[in-house]
Amino acid sequence: MKKLLDDINSSNDVKKLNISQLEILSAEIREFLISNVSKCGGHLSSNLGAVELTLALHKVFDFSKDKIVWDVGHQSYTHKIITGRRKQFNTLRQKDGISGFPKTEESETDAFNTGHSSTSVSAALGFAKAFEFEKSSATAVAVIGDGALTGGMAYEALNHAGSGKTPLIVVLNDNGMSISQNVGGISNHLEKLRGDARYISLKVRVKNALNDLPVFGKPFIRLMRGSKRLLKKILLQKKLFENMGLEYLGPIDGHDLKDLITSLEYAKSLAKPVIVHTITQKGKGYIHSETDPSSFHGISAFDPETGLVRASQKASFSDVFGDEIVNLAKNDSSIIAITAAMPQGTGLEKFAKAFRDRFFDVGIAEQHAVTFAAGLAKSGLKPVFAVYSTFLQRAYDQLLHDISLQNLHAVFAIDRAGAVGSDGETHQGIYDLSYLSHIPNMTIMAPLSGDELREMLSFALFECKGPVAIRYPKDNAEFCIDQNAPVELGKGTVLRQGKDVLIVALGTMAKEALKAAELLEKDGIFASVMNARFLKPFDKNLFDKLSASCKVVATIEDNCEIGGLGAAVSDIYDGKILKFAYPDKPLEMGSIARQKCEAGLDSASIAEKIKKAIGDKLG
Secondary structure, three states: OOOOOOOOOOOHHHOOHHHHHHHHHHHHHHHHHHHHHHHOOOOHHHHHOOHHHHHHHHHOOOOOOOOEEEEEOOHHHHHHHHHHHHHHHHOOOOOOOOOOOOOOOOOOOOOOOOOOOOOHOOOOOOHHHHHHHOOOOOOOEEEEEEHHHHHHHHHHHHHHHHHOOEEEEEEEEEEEOOOOOOOOHHHHHHHHHHHHHHHHHHHHHHHHHHHOOOOOHHHHHHHHHHHHHHHHHHHHHHHHHHHHHOOEEEEEEOOOOOOHHHHHHHHHHHHHHEEEEOOOOOOOHHHHHHHOOOOOOOOOOEEOOOOOOOOOOEEEHOOOHHHHHHHEEEEEEEEEEEEOOOOOOOOOOOHHHHOOOHEOOOOOOOHHHHHHHHHHOOOOOOOEEEEHHHHHHHHHHHHHHHHHOOOOOOOOEEEEEOOOOOOOOOOOOOOOHHHHOOOOOOOEEOOOOOOHHHHHHHHHHHHOOOOOOEEOOOOOOOHHHHOOOOOOOOEEEEEEEEOEEEEEEEEEEHHHHHHHHHHHHHHOOOOOEEOOOOEEOOOHHHHHHHOOOOOEEEEEEEOOOOOHHHHHHHHOOOOOOOEEEEEOOOOOOHHHHHHHHHHOHHHHHHHHHHHHHHHHHHO
């Protein structure tokens, strides 16, 4: 049976539909999203919640000339589907397929590449100012979630937007997470109201009267409490935005197409900075994502009937970290865990349940998280900030200025280091060794296995001084190594002895080094493999000992080629080094195995290049 979606290939096709047809199309798009994401994985719940909002935006605006900037961009799937990419959707997040985020190379309707949060208003205001300079009638639109409004950059941009009259529409896609509370004059007024004797007296009398009502009394009290919280939230938001100089419209039902279209058309007609506040349900239309939107935020392929993902039986580095920090915290009440809106992804859920008063989720605010950790460390506590490598980039200044220059003892558990696969270039963790290695006082470690991670976390907390970074990949942590050397500051270990080649590897790249050494041995070439463990301080003594008689020295790291392990070894070695790392260009999406292979970081490529270097030496 033919569907409306079959004939939607551009924004213009959406404009031809009436409200009833758009409602049918919304249901078809949800069915399409569930079917496709269940096969290839991706961000599901956020996209299910933004279907009607996206259709309303395309009904009102012309994004061949108007510009839309999606914050983070993970909720732009419907936008992609209705702008000519429906037939390619089965390639989502795959090599040479369509990106899971906006991509200007894919379509003129993707105005700006995004992947990190709290950036949309800044970019959209840039477009709006450019339209103003060009005397263009085009409109700039930013779509930002309430979660992204926990990031400070969003407020910097809103403050700038509200200081002028440049037309800009900011759509706040509020799917239930709270926006900053206790802000501005309304909050102060409510605090005073709650403390007023007359208010308290009235509240008590009303509550007592309702309690005396049979059947309906207590449920009505709960209803009033919920309504009061909602009213406070709306008042706070309205006052906050209006105080910043923006017109506030809302809140609007984000699933009511008629109200959405009417409100967006009105916002457009105002020709000034406007906030359009929409209320949406994350995961709408799919029972499994409605009841557990966090798990379906970013999900692997799953069974659409049951909603179940095939779980790995092997513990990941995130799992190991999460278990070990709980074990250590049982015996040390000074250990504090911090996350920036990633308790599940970083493995901190168990810590949050076990030590609620020592767990802090600061929202999408990495800069604040680092300086918050600095304050804790300065007070003698032991803060551990668990964060994805790609997101720690956002707090570089705080790492340098607030942590390292004061030599404060804080631990940074850097998850998703190295290649991360299908999320594409905005999320790859291949830069942390480079941006951390030149920071003063910073100790940098990388475990080969889960056992090493456990030892390193304990060592970082109880033996180290100053800032410590432990970085580990999106990978399983199970690996057996025939060594029992304890973790010591700046000390590496020898995994394999050989006279011809020295391969120095950091973290899990030692696995590829060992495989490459086995391949070389089949050709009569014997390699030593050094598990560096520490990038900073690097074990120069062990390196000098192992490299003294070798014909070829190679370094292997899951970091970009500029900076990192290769650079550290080059500083202490006079000879030529074969450096295996990711090239100096954006790392595009694809499987991690494919990304390694294309960068020459797989064992076969490593062995072949070393064999050629040995041949050149002998020749």
